[in-house]
Every structure is written in C-alpha cells, then in structure tokens.
Amino acid sequence: MKPPNRPDKQDILIEYQVGGYYRQFTLAEVIDQNKIDAELNNGILRLTLPKAEKAMPRQIAVKAG
Secondary structure, three states: OOOOOOOOOOOOOOOOOOOOOOOOOOOOOOEOHHHOEEEEEOOEEEEEOOEOHHHOOOOOOOOOO
16 A cells, blocks of 8 residues: 655655554653643644753843943
C-alpha cells in the first residue's frame, strides 16, 4: 500500500507501512513532560511538547540609575 499522492505537499520524512507501528523518542530536559499531549486524527499523530517553565524565554527589566 502506498501513501496518498499529494502534489501540493512536500514530504519531509515518510514512515509508512501497514500493520503495527512503534516509535520511541528521547526528550530533552527543556520539555515539560507532565504537559505532553498526543492526538490521533485521521491517521495523523500530533504531539504537543511544551517547553518547561525554566526553559521559556523571559524579559528582565534593567534599572538605570
């Protein structure tokens, strides 16, 4: 079985096969592992990997004077 032909899209990575599937990732410490979310819709798995609070950019006020 071949993946669907989509002339308006460019594939970056194709991992397609019929049957069981297993994939494992190692996450960096900058990911808040308690807030990870996974959603499967129409055969597409969408992972949300939010940054941990300590890894988020922040603004620091500079006082002159």
